[in-house]
Amino acid sequence: MDFGFGLSPSSAVTLDRVDLSLYRKLEELNPDIRTCIACGSCSATCMAAEYSGMSVRKLILNIQRGADVSKMLSCCMLCGKCTMVCPRGINTRKVILDCCRYFK
Ligand code: SF4
């Protein structure tokens, strides 16, 4: 029967069930990642964002949720512009590099 709408899976994140191994590793290597306020300055300045959907803000949020970020990582050119504008002084370029090393 068509009700005119469909049910989609819940987008709720159950932290007890997600794999936080990458986030824990990044936290160890870059303790300042915990200070990210998801302001989006890094994404706003990213040259790859418009064409590829690359976003450090989303990358960090997805890692905190245990989501797969390997596709997003491949869009980064490692230019370092995001690091220069981060108000929290997070070395986002190093965070990206550490993520890439984790997936090797
Ligand atoms: S600019 Fe820094 S504080 Fe803002 S979202 Fe990006 S990493 Fe987080």
Ligand code: SF4
């Ligand atoms: S280092 Fe990567 S994420 Fe940061 S601004 Fe450059 S292309 Fe974008």
